[in-house]
Structures are given as structure tokens and as C-alpha cells.
Amino acid sequence: MNQRHKILSLTGMHEAGMSLIRQRADLRMASALDPATLEREVIGAQGLIIRTGGVVDRSLLDHGRDLRVVGRHGVGYDQIDIDAATDHGVQVVYTPGANTQSVAEHVFAMMIALSKFFPQMTAALAAGKYQARTSMTGREIAGKSLGIVGLGRIGRRVARIARLGFDMNVVYHDIVPAPPELESELGLRRVDFTQALGAEYVTLHVPLDSSTRGMINADSLAAMRPDAVLINTCRGPVVDEAAVARALDEKRLWGYGGDVFTVEPPPAGHPLIGRPDVLLTPHSAAQTEEGLRAMAVTIAHEVLAVLDGKRPEFPVNDPEAVEATRERLGLASLYGTDRAHS
Secondary structure: OOOOEEEEEOOOOOHHHHHHHHHHEEEEEOOOOOHHHHHHHOOOOOEEEEOOOOOEOHHHHHHOOOOOEEEEOOOOOOOEOHHHHHHOOOEEEOOOOOOHHHHHHHHHHHHHHHHOOHHHHHHHHHOOOHHHHHOOOOOOOOOOEEEEEOOOHHHHHHHHHHHHHHOOEEEEEOOOOOOHHHHHHHOOEEOOHHHHHOOOEEEEOOOOOOOOOOOEOHHHHHOOOOOOEEEEOOOHHHEOHHHHHHHHHOOOOOEEEEOOOOOOOOOOOOOOOOOOOEEEOOOOOOOOHHHHHHHHHHHHHHHHHHHOOOOOOOEOOOHHHHHHHHHHHOOOOOOHHHHHOO
16 A cells, blocks of 8 residues: 555554555654643654553544544553543554563562662672672572463463473463463462461462452551562552561562562652562563563554554554444544455
């Protein structure tokens, strides 16, 4: 097709994805992420790409009357109003799997660092206290128990590394059971939420919704072992950060590793920043050369596919529901003859 699509990107991304888009579309970068600016600049755009900044809500969609597709560069899409997108006949796509290895590696980096007192040891060394090396005794993660809350793509990758790389005893909690062959291969055991929290290491890999918001709170922390390490690389609001700080203060938790925060960037005086028993990174688990390239290339292909009238490989909202809305609103079909294909 010779048509030049019009795409607005809220932020930059890896050049591999940008190059793909520029070959086929007129790509504009948003000048700012405040609602008023985005509502003005989305006018005329057929595609919209969003990373971690900005919000796609009903008001923005009202202004983007030509929008056909919104692409989320990443896995979580809680900053996009999916129902509103469907109501406007807009397809939402994302990049599951593109950052799986990057995030899984981040989980183990945090588990090992906290188990071997890396935050405290590096601070002591910087202060010239070399003899701190004998003041704290760490532990290996090999052979320990791991509770995975949410066994999606990242959760499964973590399970595989834990079992095959560290011989960990892995249990998981998820609303959907894993395939029997995967459970058999890795020795996985599905348990309830409280049982998963009883492991020596607990890692969270759930989407943010009404059922997961605040799922780690004072009550759930009370079910954890005092020698447990809790890792959160999914979404900040899944965890009550103040409750985690209290559990650490009261020695009811060994350590906490977090790549995400309830409010990003976190405000001054955050209860977990600067603690020696905490390891925090600024939502950077997926910030690897490989992960960024994969996400950019995937979202470029997905957005261009929809604009070309092809079914996306990674839809968030149901393409049939989107098409039904477009028909009801008198809008042109997104997929035409491709509607019958999944």
C-alpha cells in the first residue's frame, strides 16, 4: 500500500522501531504529555504510540476522531482506558513477551543482591569500611522456595530460571492453572494466595486492576515469613509501600526489591527509598538493548498492521467488539476482508 499513515508517538523509542514506522508513515512526536497538549496534537492522527508517560482517556479519544489504533510500547496498559477505546472503535495493541527476559533477569538480580546484602556492602565499601565484609552473612537462593504470584509470560520465565538454574522449589498462584506439561516439567505446584506468600522468595507478576490493587497489604504481609524477600516488577499500586516499610521496621520481612512505585516518579520522603534493606530501581527492568529493541519493533509492526487493515497479533481489546462499534458508529471497518482471521 502506498498510503502514508499518520502516527503520533508520545515519546521516543528504539531506532529499530522508529525506522520501521518512518518507512510507512508520517511520524510526529508529541511536544508535551499534558492532556491539553495531547488533545490538540492527536487531531488527525490515525495511530498513537504510548510508553510510560501520558494517559489515553475518553477525552483524548474524543479529540482523536481519526484514531484507529493505540499501541502500548510495553506490557502494562493501565494508563489506557480500554473500555473507552472500544467504545470509540479504536484497537489497542501491546508488546507481550518483548521484555520477558529483561524483567526476569531483573527479578533474579534483586533476589541475589538482597540475599547477599549488596546495598549495605556497597555503601560500607564506599564509606571506607572494608571490614563490613564480615559483619553480615548472606545466603544463597539455590534450593530455596519461590512463590510466584501471576504465572503469565514473565512469571513462567522466572519459574523456568528458578527451577532449572537454581533448583528452587517453585509454587505459583494464578486464577488460571498452568498447562499440565509445564507443571510436570518444572515441578510447579499451584497454591492459593496465602500459600504462595509463605515462600522464602515472593515475586509479583500481575496486571493492575481492581483485584490486584493493594493486594500486598498489612494482612498479606502478615502471612509472609520474617526471612522472606519480596520482589515487585509489575505495577506499583499492587503493593502498599507504607505497609512494606512497617514490616521491614518490625523485622517481619528480610528485604524488598521494587522496580515500580505507586506514584511515578516517587515523591520526596518515600518510605522505602534509602533503606539499607531495600533495593529500588526507577522502572528500568525492561531498559535493556534487547528489550527496548524488541518492544519498539513489535509495536511498530502491530500499529502498522492495524492501519493496513490486518489483524494484530497482540490485541488488548477484542477486535470483533471494536469492529462492531465502528459499524454502529458508521465508521469504516478496520479489517475488511481480514475480519474472519484471528
